[in-house]
Amino acid sequence: MAVSFAEIRAERDGVFTENCPTRIVLDHVMSKWGVLVLMALTDGTARWGQLRRTVDGISEKMLASTLRTLEADGLVERTAYPEVPPRVEYALTARGDELMARMMPLMEWIAHNASEIVAR
Numbered sequence: 001m002a003v004s005f006a007e008i009r010a011e012r013d014g015v016f017t018e019n020c021p022t023r024i025v026l027d028h029v030m031s032k033w034g035v036l037v038l039m040a041l042t043d044g045t046a047r048w049g050q051l052r053r054t055v056d057g058i059s060e061k062m063l064a065s066t067l068r069t070l071e072a073d074g075l076v077e078r079t080a081y082p083e084v085p086p087r088v089e090y091a092l093t094a095r096g097d098e099l100m101a102r103m104m105p106l107m108e109w110i111a112h113n114a115s116e117i118v119a120r
Contacts (some may be wrong), residue, residue: 037067075099
């Protein structure tokens with residue numbers, strides 16, 4: 001059984017409170033686009049265009065912003081190759097892999113239950 005909210009809070013004083021860094025991480029990771037970009041990268045390294053096609057509906061501006069945020073958080077790494085034309089690839093870091101190993105069961109549950117939940 002998973003730990004409870006109370007148990008997590010008991011381990012770390014002030015965790016998940018208003019000014020706690022956990023709120024920032026939650027905002028970045030659990031945003032609609034953050035989750036979808038991270039999920040797309042669980043399939044492996046991807047280039048910009050591939051991510052844009054995989055994350056259906058994301059604008060170029062939002063993809064760029066999301067990737068910058070996830071890279072700054074240490075969840076995604078960007079590798080630029082000095083070629084003509086330029087080639088840039090994105091991949092999960094070890095921390096990103098660890099996060100997604102924990103988050104994919106939730107995403108699977110959502111995929112299986114979303115239609116029924118929304119139909120209510």
